[in-house]
Amino acid sequence: MTPPRSAAEYRQAILKFGSRSYTRSILHGYIYRFLVELLRDNDADLARKFPNLDHYEIAHVTKYDATTPSPPSYVRGHAYLSNSQFLIEQEISITIQAEETVLWSDVGNRPLSQSLDFHRFIAHLTACSKTGFSSIRFIPPSLVGRDSDVCDDALPFLPSLHPTSNDPSLIQSATHLPHEHHLLVDPTIAALDPMYALTPIFAFAAATENEILGTVSKRYELISSTRWDPKHSVDYMEQLILHKHLLDEHAFRHEEVLRFLAQEDFVRFESNLSPEHAVIARKAKQSLKEDFEFLLHRCNILSTRHDGAMNNLVGLTALGEARKQIRLATQVTKLTVLATVFLPLSFCTSIFGMNFVELVGLRVWVWGLVTVLVGGVTVVGYAWDERGVWVEGVRRLWARRGGGSEGA
Known part of the structure; x- marks a missing residue:
């Protein structure tokens, strides 16, 4: 030895x-x-x-x-x-x-x-x-x-x-x-087992990586727990995508480290050690392996959570846009109803106004009657496209009344 x-x-x-x-x-x-x-x-x-x-x-x-x-x-x-x-x-x-x-x-x-x-x-x-x-x-x-x-x-x-x-x-x-x-490290063991000698470097990288994952996790919790605001949705999405890429890259890196630690060539170094020293070196390397397995697992979990947060953010953004479209459609519907009432009145007023001299002998109730008739025709025409809804409503009402009568 x-x-x-x-x-x-x-x-x-x-x-x-x-x-x-x-x-x-x-x-x-x-x-x-x-x-x-x-x-x-x-x-x-x-x-x-x-x-x-x-x-x-x-x-x-x-x-x-x-x-x-x-x-x-x-x-x-x-x-x-x-x-x-x-x-x-x-x-x-x-x-x-x-x-x-x-x-x-x-x-x-x-x-x-x-x-x-x-x-x-x-x-x-x-x-x-x-x-x-x-x-x-x-x-x-x-x-x-x-x-x-x-x-x-x-x-x-x-x-x-x-x-x-x-x-x-x-x-x-x-x-x-x-x-x-x-x-x-123990210089006696490190002199004979280079893999054991490298444990402080990997331990330092693992500790710092754990700190970074903690920072990413806190940022994720802040974004996921914050009430959705369309002003910040783009910034939040950029941060989530960035952190998602970082987590995937770091997870791949941890897999490389685990493959490096699992190389069988490193086992031969333990043959130069005494049984007591071999146990110490083995525990140190096993601890590193467990640390990086934990980091890999944590990266994968955070990556999955970021996927879910991005999907939720996309869904909330789509929901916000859908609400805008619903409000816009409601406003258009109100304008349509207003135009339905206004156009007949405007039509009748225009007809009687332009022919005021010719129609001077007519009474004012004629204008009212014509306006009501034109308005009624307009309402019937407007409701014609909705006749299915009206028919279904009448059927339901008739069924309710019929059911109530039979029960009585």
């Missing part, structure tokens, strides 16, 4: 590799905070003030080596989760080669402007970029509450313009993992 590495040796082995395969790390934050971090000035002045704009890091997950500068990190996917929250995603690489653990490295190489635009994201950034201070900075939050024993230089970042301000909406990042990784 290969002797276990020390923590320092193990960490050096981790930092040595990192450029193949891939999974994704989810980065989660607040859209207004993102605007503060990225674009706070006129777009025309950005290139002049920041000639190396493409090299600024929004957030990164990288193999850390003090002698090598960190590569730029570019956002790959982004979307609104609500009016105040957004989602950005990065591709990272994970490779297991022989019995060496190859850890995560950002493999992005395209700028934000070429990232997938889900929801008018770039246009919104442009519209909001002319206010506030000119500041592009990266702040790595400490997500693990213990300081690392490895005394390396901190990852580079630009200091805050307001260091004393309360800033609770920091973008969530995995930059703590290279520093704290040896504290999150």
